[in-house]
Amino acid sequence: MLTGTPVDATGLDAAALKPAECDPARGLDLPVGTVVIDYEGREHLPDSDVLETLASEKEVYLTTPVRADGFDPLGDDSLLDGIPEGVDRVLVAGHGAYLSEDERNKALAPRLGAAVEGASGAWVGTEGVERLALATGATQFELLGRSTTHDIRALRAAGFSGEIAVYAPTVLTDAPEAVLDALGAYVARRRPVARALPEGAPTDASATGRAREVLLAASGDFALVGTPEAVAEQVATLREAGADTVVGYPARGIGTFL
Template sequence: MLSPGTSADESKSTVARAGLDAIALKPAECDVSAAASIPAETVAIDYEGREYLPDPETLETLASDGDAEVLVTTPVRADGFDPLGDDSLSRALPDAVGRVLVAGHPAYLTDEECERAVAPRLGAALEDEPGAWVGTENVERIAMATGATQYDLLTRTTERELRALRAAGFAGDVAVYAPTVLADDEDAILDAVGAYVARRRPVAEKLPDDAPTNASASGRARDVLLEAATDYALVGSEAGVREQAEALREAGATTIVGYPARGLEAFAE
């Protein structure tokens, strides 16, 4: 029963009020065990190199103590996660933990690992983990061919692409990942996601040379970054972010995954 003067929306968690289904964590930035206090349906743990991979005991505890489904991103070309080679790290993951299968960012791979074929490894990994999500970055067609849940990064064309997929008859699940800033303040937005959006090629091409990408940005650089923040991230008040999330669902997304770009504290209520 709600307390007097409390609306239904106010009784929901921050994650729910913002229209998010899941949160993504970067283990190099936070203690992933803290996610047990975040009321989300799913917790997706990014891969930032094997030195930051949470140990099996931490993952087991997170999966058993919280109510959320826990997914760990595993690069199928990397030693330890290669289903056609060394898969020791994959086999060490607790049974209660699901997976997001990705090709693997070159920044986290050796030259030899980068040369490994993606398609057969995704296929083999899905035989072992048929419920896994598949990250689509740089391997969109291969990911689509698997039929698994597609895990897409939010871009300025995401809504259009989702509508096209649904119109073409694609009936599978699509999870959309976006850095999320629950704030209207321009400086807060730029400090949180300015550097991230600046790395997107269409944005980098518009930015003046050597322009700062944080709150100190001014003039044209500031305008470009703030506009890009609405294309590549979910930013604004809880109500504003919820509106953006609902637009993505209307276009065809089934799960909205927010990365707390200002830290977990903003999502812990």
């Protein structure tokens, strides 16, 4: 593992990469032991040899939408053959932007259950399907939000003893312009933020007044933001609540983690 990089001081356990933004092979350079590769459509799936090379040095998780053709355990599962041994999976419903209308209309519950049965050690994404995900008993893959810490504490208090991983866009600076350019559009899509924003307001560094205040506050709710030391405190809070793994997505580019 590399040392002396900005991410070392954060305490992050894993990094998430978007293959539409960078070459997943660069995950080899990251100073973390686990790499999660997001799904952004079939055209961006990493080649099996890239996954195999990554898995030879890192713990690797590949996000696979269980309703997508090629990953459907109750239909076309042909893409599973291209996942090398040693690469684990994150089972998700799938973002609608990356699914066809037919895929979006597939029943989720039976596919999620069948996929968990066939993928030992898989994580299950909870976004929008919290009850279904919890019912699988697999590692819960939570997207960081305003209530995440409270929700994890509640799960632990209720007796949930399974693994919990938290995914968070991460910006290793507290400079407002950099934060807004990296996260403004992302947090603006979150429902409570969208309701609070003035209509038509810009969501990047050009935001002013009320919009700027809302976006900066929301960035701290829905992402890990600040100096590496400040992010480390946020990671520690998640761990104290009961999270086992914290996954950071470098929202300003993979170079900010190196």
